[in-house]
Amino acid sequence: MGQRVGATVTPLAIAVLALLEERPMHPYEMYQMLVLRHEDKLVKVRPGSLYHVVTRLAEQELVRAEGIDRAGNRPERTTYRITAEGRETLRARVAELLRTPLPEYPLFPVALGEAHNLPKPEVLALLRERIDHLAGQSAEIETMIAAAERKQVPRRYWIVLPYLRATLRTEIEWVEQLVGELDSGALPWEEFDPVTGERAEACDFQPWLPAPEAGDIDEPAAS
Known part of the structure; x- marks a missing residue:
């Protein structure tokens, strides 16, 4: 059964689905297109990871293999096409990311x-x-x-x-x-010993908030 519409897909999976929304392609052509369009500045693109993503999308029935071709001595290449569910998933995920700011942890x-x-x-x-x-x-x-x-x-x-x-x-x-x-000097800074690299004076950390008391922080649930 295909992946639920709107389910989370990775940034690279979004890029792959978007390319296949344009037209069917084989994975290496997808890689070339992403680099040519400088989309490697938006998502981390490596040939190996891209092939892995395409395989996973196929398993989720968001894309499907359409045919295999070979040119000259090159290895066989499988062309993929986006499915109707893949198209819905792409649109749902893009809509979600446009709407909701998510923590990205830069x-x-x-x-x-x-x-x-x-x-x-x-x-x-x-x-x-x-x-x-x-x-x-x-x-x-x-x-x-x-x-x-x-x-x-x-x-x-x-x-x-x-x-x-x-x-x-x-x-x-x-x-x-x-x-x-x-x-x-408008922003004060601690002095460090130029030889040892140690702070010249004992560090006096002043936390923004008081230290939490017992019971303030929930224990993580057992896995």
Whole structure:
């Protein structure tokens, strides 16, 4: 029996279903299309993982094998087509993600939350490197937008690019402000011994909230 409509599918599975909504393809062609369209900037794309996703979608009856072809000495390639249930699942999942902000657990906030464990000069140097990387990514997005406009690609197909540009610009602005506060001393920082790397003074952590008392936190249910 096929997968329930609206059931969770991975970002790569969404990309595969969306490609097959356009037309039937074999997995390697899907991989080439994703890279050509720079969708590897949105989802992690590897040939092996893509083949695994296609196999799983076929098991769930969201796609089906349509035929096998071989060109010259190349290995046989199976072409897949999206099913009616696959189409419904794609639309339901996209609608869910558009509607509901979900926790994505990005890594940069984790690093920011623990940056106080590093000396200020190191934090400043690292953040400046990050700004350079972000600026490079922003320039790459600008190039992609310009190419889409030049080729007169309908904007509905690349509305994600201005979104990525806006998020990059916002992060650059925020990190630059943080660097300025650190550099000027407006944001106080602990001193570290330059030789040992240890804090110059005993660490005085001040949690935002009082420590939880017994009974405040539920015990995890036994598995």
